[in-house]
Amino acid sequence: MQELTHLDSGGAAAMVDVSGKTATRREARAGAVIQTRPDVIELIEQALIKKGDVVATARIAGIMAAKKTSDLIPLCHPLPLSKVAVDFRLYADNGRIEVETLCVVTSQTGVEMEALTAASVGALTVYDMCKAVDPAMKISDIRLLEKQGGKRGHWQREDPTDA
Known part of the structure; x- marks a missing residue:
């Protein structure tokens, strides 16, 4: 069993020291699902939601959230993101x-939390607007x-529709 990386020898929360790692290219893809009614989808597609363009706004919110992940999730390293989609x-x-x-x-640590945060906030923005x-x-x-990327290399969910 793998030990938790965000605890020091005394069991206290600690930011992982990545200074000894080599900066490499790392990617992460994440997802979320919003279930609503079919008529809501039609309103979104026809740009009839009163708050505005739902998809464009949620896309920008997700990108902004990825950039702010280290401000939102304790112990996350701030990362110089080169792409967020x-x-x-x-x-x-x-x-x-x-x-x-x-x-x-391209960094010394992974970018999974940024991808997950972008998916979460994108979904929350759709909810807020609808x-x-x-x-x-x-x-x-x-x-x-x-x-x-990173030490563990490539990992992919076997069934991307499986939560």
């Missing part, structure tokens, strides 16, 4: 919105889909 797939037939993010960095129409929306399946 936040994409949305809307399915009007079943009221499903899929969020997928990609974060890239809650007047459907307060029963459900955000779920926030998960890491894939990571590359």
